[in-house]
Amino acid sequence: MTDEDLKRQPEGVQRVAAALKAAGHAHMPRMLDDAARTAQQAADALGIDVGQIAKSIIFRRKADDAAVLVITSGDRRVDEKKVEALVCADCGGKLGRADAEFVKAKTGFSIGGVSPVAHADLPVTLIDRELFRFSEIWAAAGHPHGVFKLTPADLEHLTGAPVADVVAL
Template identity: 70%
Template sequence: MDEQLQQRPEGFIRVAQALAAQGHPHAPRYLEVAARTAQEAADALGVTVGQIAKSVIFKSRTEGRAVLVVASGDRRVDEKKVSALVGPVGRADADFVKAQTGFSIGGVSPVAHANPPLTLIDRELFRFDEIWAAAGHPNGVFKLSPQQLTALTGAPVADVVQQP
């Protein structure tokens, strides 16, 4: 591990290692500013908010496990659509998110979770050739395509957002 990476937060390192292990061509970037929201990330990267692949964690009401929805930053996840696909879900608090994923809210990556979540990918991300996802810390991001996202996560693509 290079010296610069060693100085980064644990979640960022975990994501960097997972991406490298899967042969992902883009190492994560550590931004000078925190990007806890899709808008903050888009502003920092100079891209549209829709190109931000935001991670939204729900809690399965039947299994108690994390359900991760990776959605386009300009869309709102529809909890009813998610529940129709995976069973009843509810909102997850910060402690649940940290315990299940190993990441804090604002830095939840679609990969390298402490406990693998049930994952769904928003089909609206496929409007873009290039998207950006969180890399395990509010200052961390990485570039990928929607196709690479499905390959990295093994997750199905679904209609999980409210119509604009």
């Protein structure tokens, strides 16, 4: 994607591209023909295994109204109790579901396009260790049609987040 092409992209994609460029990441966002609001849609569009999709799940930490971002493998389901134990232990709070308004306000992205980088407010972030089964993964790039390629190690570097066991058995 050239700089001119990037200027014609949605604002969220531009923010993600700028964050990736600033971090020296080798792969810029790619726009898909169809929306990839789900991990399965993204995997089908890219011709990859659904587990290679790094899906972004946002929770609301009730104690301080913080956004909690869990980046998990597309073929796994997040165990909310495991996440709660990791991010609410010190504050004695609970996790709650995040509605579309909360997600947009805290991340700057709409559901279906939440990127692991370039958030409006820095979320509390955890990376699912199950992503490390793959040498290449893909994440949302700030828009339901936008994705970018990376490795699990890149994801750690870009987010600074810890890797944890966050999925249901």
